[in-house]
Amino acid sequence: MTTTTVPRLSRELHGRPVAPVRIVHLGLGNFTRAHQAWYTEHAPDAGEWGIAAFTGRRPDAAEALAPQDGLYTLITRQADGDTFEVISSLSAVHPASDTEAFLGYLRSPQTAIITSTVTEAGYMRGADGHLAVGDPAVAGDIEALRADAEAAARTTPGKLVGGFLARRAAGAGAITVLPCDNLPDNGPTFRAVVEELAERVDPTLLDWMRQNVSWATSMVDRITPATTEGERAAVAESQGYDDASPVPTEPFSEWVIAGDFPAGRPAWEKAGAGIVDDVYPFEQRKLWMLNGSHSLMAYAATIVGHETVADAIADPTVRGWVEDWWDVAGKHLQVDAEDVARYRAALLDRYNNPRVRHLLAQIAADGSQKIPVRILPALRLERAAGRLPDGPVRALAAWVLHLQGHGAPVKDARESDVVAAAQGTVAEATNALLGLLASDMVPDEDLVAAVVAKAEEILAQVGTAKG
Ligand code: CS2
DSSP states (O other): OOGGGSOBOOTTTSSOOOOOEEEEEEEESHHHHHTHHHHHHHSTTGGGOEEEEEESSOTHHHHHHGGGTTOEEEEEEETTEEEEEEEOOEEEEEOTTOHHHHHHHHTOTTOOEEEEOOTGGGGOBOTTSSBOTTSHHHHHHHHHHHHOTTOOOOSHHHHHHHHHHHHHHHTOOOEEEEEOSSSTTHHHHHHHHHHHHHHHHOTHHHHHHHHHEEEOEEEEEOOOOOOOHHHHHHHHHHHSSBOSSOEEEOSOOEEEEESOOTTOOOOGGGGTOEEOSOOHHHHHHIIIIIIHHHHHIIIIIHHHTOOBHHHHHTSHHHHHHHHHHHHHHHHTSSSOHHHHHHHHHHHHHHHHOTTOOOBHHHHHTTHHHHHHHHTHHHHHHHHHTTOOOHHHHHHHHHHHHHHTTOSSOOOOTTHHHHHHHTOSSHHHHHHHHHHHHOGGGOOOHHHHHHHHHHHHHHHTTTTOSOO
């Protein structure tokens, strides 16, 4: 590739001046760069709202972005071509380990918001929904922060507790936590684990948090695949500069936010974000319809032989499986039938976009965190009504098969637990996995028998995917 012949992207070359840091973000990955950073860039007061972003699982993001002053190119892939835009709302990028910088921002009264894209697993919840105090990383953070308030915390709840201790000591006042992860009620969920950790470190912090920390909730949506070398080359060729870390994304984007921002916030609504009183109906619709069908395809369609969402949805068998799931999930949403129909049609358009190469193997990761919030709630409601519909039963069967070695490779925050539970027959695996993640749903012999039948049906389709 001829990246040496073009200059590296920089603020000097391209982009607005560095905005003062007023937002601290945890979990610098492609998603937040296509979403929150884009909304912040497009807010009319963008010049007053810089983001300092800390990496999560991908330390290389800071290494790539620091030499280009936090700038990067967002490549929006329409079905008929690309548009390129330089995003300059990241004022600073740091590796996750830079505790000193993190605490420094938290001590500043200028910092008004902490946002997060740390994934479902980042909340460090156990199967009972509470903070996983037995997890070595959580236990380590509690011990370290008890001994030294400025210790380097490893988990997200630990980082927040360390940050709040520093903010209290500095008298820096009110702040809002705005989670941007795919979890129902992400604000209250985040708050609960952080409070549980705080109580163990320093119970007096809880009072300060009640007076100074607001917990907002948000629904986030934008399909954002991982970057490939092809995108870097496309930027160099068409834009005339080298960007070591461009982000490909789809045209569609949605952000719905509820909460208080006592220290202020960018005018995100002017950039298209929805500000509402209750995020739940939006969150449930997105999590069940989009993310639920994503997870179904990530397992079932990779077993059949597909690699991307666009390939999978073009296969009439897989498309039928997705429709079966939507028929069930759509019934339980708190939105009217017309809205569900419109949403389904829009999702099909988004999935069919051939220029968004969204790998199913990427979506397959962390099923132990995703299946319980994307698939099981609708299945539970159906079981309570005495029904065993195809859609959710098939999704569960596909996940069990995946954990037994079919389709996409297994990559999971609780890999050893779920792989151990998935040993044996499909019936044994189903029982053990439900026992682990949804103990209220076992025993249920009829459900297990239905999962076994659906697993056989899926395996009968192996090899039917074309090229
Ligand atoms: C996907 C999501 O990887 C996954 O689990 O379902 O990241 C999905 O692409 C986004 O939520 C879309 O907004």
